[in-house]
Amino acid sequence: MYDYVIVGGGSAGCVLARRLTEDESVDVLVLESGEPQEEREHVRDPNGVWELLGSDIDWAFVTEPQEELHGRQIKQPRGKALGGSSVINGMAYVRGHPYDYDNWADQGNDGWSYDDMLPYFKRSEEFVADGDEEYHGTDGPMSVDRRGQTTEYTELFVEAANEAGLERNMDFNGEQQEGVGYYHSTVKDGERHSAAAAFIMPVLDRPNLTVETSAHATRLTMEGDEVTGVVYEQDGEEHTVEAEPDGEVILSAGAIQSPQLLMLSGIGPAEHLEEYGIGVEVDLPGVGRNLQDHLRWSVDYRSSEPLEPQHEADDGSRYDTALVGAFERSDPDLPAPDIQYGIAPGLGPGETEPGYTVTVLPLRPTSSGRITLQSTDPYEAPKVDPQYMTTEKDVEDVVTCVREAREIGEASALDDYREEELRPGPDVQSAEEIAEFVRETTVTGYHPVGTCKMGTDEMAVVDDRLRVYGVSGLRVVDSSIMPDVTSGNTNAPTIAIAEKGADIAKEAR
Template identity: 40%
Template sequence: METFDHIVIGAGSAGCVLANRLSADPARRVLVIENGGSDRDVRVKVPAGILAMYGRPRFDYGFVGTPQPELNGRRIPVNRGRMLGGSSSLNSMLYIRGAPQDYDEWRDLGCEGWGWQGVLPVFKALEGNRIGQDPALHGTEGELCVDRPKDPNPVCQDFIAAGEKLGLPRNTDFNGPSQLGLGIYDVTQRNGIRFSAYNAFLEPVRSRPNLTIWTGTEVRRLVLDGARVTGVEVLREGRPVTVACRGDIVLSAGAIGTPIILMASGIGPGAALQKEGVTVARDLPGVGQNLRDHVDGMITVRSSSTRTLGISLRNAGKLLAAPFRFALGRKGLFSTNYVVAGGFAKTRHAGDLPDVQFHFVPGYRSHRGRLVEWGHGFAIHTCVLRPKSVGEIRLSRQDGFFAPEIDHRFFSDPQDARVLVEGIKLARAIFAAPPMQYLKGREILPGPDVRTDDELLAYLRAEALTVYHPVGTAKMGRDALAVVDPVSMKVHGIEGLRVADASVMPTLIGGNTNAPSMMIGEKCARAMLGWRSAGTGT
């Protein structure tokens, strides 16, 4: 049986950072276990390749949630990255941290050291900003390259200008003093190529002799000796293998994978585990609870304008030139990550902070769910930034193995539905303002006949999805449902086990979750390496 000093389960956004930091000490033997495979594929590297990855088992776990009572009983797809880099190798590459108030809320909920002043230095330490943004808020020496998209579609500027007509300011830095407004998103790219957490933190140090990376390896359960975790049982190359750990094991399997591994190992809500035939090692009722995600509604519009992205005879020249333009200068259709522009706005329900986020697509999003749709147009996704609805992940058995039941409970708090209806109305107003109106679009979804609040709500119940930001299912804190200690990142009541990924977030931040997950990995590494005042981020 092989023995390591540390085992990191999951090579995603947090796990890659953590494995880098732990293996920097040559005296520590570190194993990284990743269920997925390599990221070496043109669809991963080329920004436009994201459309060809969703739903494919090579890249995507392709989870599907449980029927949602408030969404007409529909089962919502939950795409998560299944390769080195995790979802940072599958996402739209947006670099968003959330608002400072999001982290101050964590601090006020009992997570000392996680207020904005505690996490900002950590964000800056990770960031390699190439844009020249405010050095008080951005770092330039970190491994994660943050840049502008190389060739934004010109319609993105029309979208931003239309927002200005409605009083939404042009925002050049959504990680600056204010999120409010519309603009071009910063992206995790280097020279126009996707730059995932794996590319930034793990790939450059793969040659370290004390670092071992296992891909294609499924974690079945943690091995416990009383209240201490001593190893991991995995399925590797088709056979069961047990790996021992003399130090700490860190779960970085994400907000879906982490609670499932915990529960499969007997750590979680006791009664539910016993129902599934799992021997309870530690009754922790919060495992799998507190699931939060951004519920999202889409407007998609047809337009004859070839200024938008699309497939048509009139656009044949651009399509044929796309691979050459990308190869020679990282320009053209292959350079787009589709949601190049967007921003944050306040509905009439908002308080001090924006309560909706836009992801603008300068191309036609299929109203039939197709990967590719003939013609041109544009679309916008609108999501509820700080939802009140809270779901859970339950343990179930499928074909003899443990699997997640993902129950978002979207719209279980009716306030989320009210906010999203207002967000859709605001998005429509942007599309109706000049210069967007000059594109002479014809709305396909929800459609021109869907006008009243009740009609919009009915549309959302039939069509709303998620923008894939699940968090919170092993939250840190000190209340009855807390799973993780906020200073040490150790699982309450279990020795030798820590958690570092989006599952520890006590609430959902107002924005995309990739960058915050990396920050969480760094904070955990600092705690493990004994940084003085690791809990404060200093």
């Protein structure tokens, strides 16, 4: 028996494990399907990301055919490791915009405004880059630093964005998010600093912390409406662990698998559970709904000569993952940026021609999809259906994004290098043609969230103390609780959610 049983040792789970075991009187168990991967070369090397996708530490989910993307099925990677997706992610440290959190609070979620969240962002952080101390912490467990050097070409990209109307901003996580500058990253001394490396590895010797890896949770156990524990499998054997009567189970299996495990345990939309012969413990229609994700694609340019990428991949292609970033409001009346850019030399992995790319993510999708079961087998992936580009607004937004990205890509600062626009290419000009290009080329921005959303309406799954409606003894603490996706990448927001979730759980004792 443990005071806390945490299911999933990913970005959120690692933070929870560290914070909850600060109290020596409580015992914490973490169940994680994957294993520690901190020693792996491509994990440590910040440029190793592309080698990890599709590897044995990627769950490698694939979406349902997306109707508005001509039936294409989109790869949806997730990390299967202690540290979860933070072990395979792009390491960009982006909190989003104050508007994101104020918007969550405005939906009836007390304690989740930006002012409430800022202390949690700071608490995690060992900030070693340049920035305003008011916004950054310096003695937290997770290192946040600049990655890569300022070079002639990175400065050319900044100049190009300046021409397109974006001011230089050296700290997207400071006073203002908007502008062009250099991403902060979760790296320490030039190596990836995953949630595992930052939060859990340094405290593994705490006597009140038990971490079971290669341990796959298959369902929650219940007595009446109380969640009492977790059934999991390890080395082919089934185990049941219980939470103390005044303890709790915390679900942190991420935006795809937290709703899956709830549904396998009888907590979810009744009709859907009955379809699979699962006994309904709680009819919670919102479980798996409200799946929001960012799209991502790029506008590519061939250049006359290589823009000195700092990284050469195993296959000989030379590129850098986006070190220069930008956030922009396509309309000055918007409350927060609605476009994110990554501007990088090289045309990406596998491409040997010289060039540069402007990658875009529309930040405020209005399409939302769902996670549903396709089997009662806990090892079988659930159906992931993001319903990409199914609203007119999202189609308009992708067109705007390409037009705005072209302003950067075509800026005179890059005249000496640019030969031609390769993709979508100069012939693609009308809104229809541009939307068509995106339908054919877009992939995920890797930010699925929202499938156990926090709120007060009938589609909410957790309340603002992250307790699952209709049961006791169970919280969800991970990226699935976001009511709306944030304006940027989702790792830093998830880590802040877990910092706050740990405080909430401590206060509840």
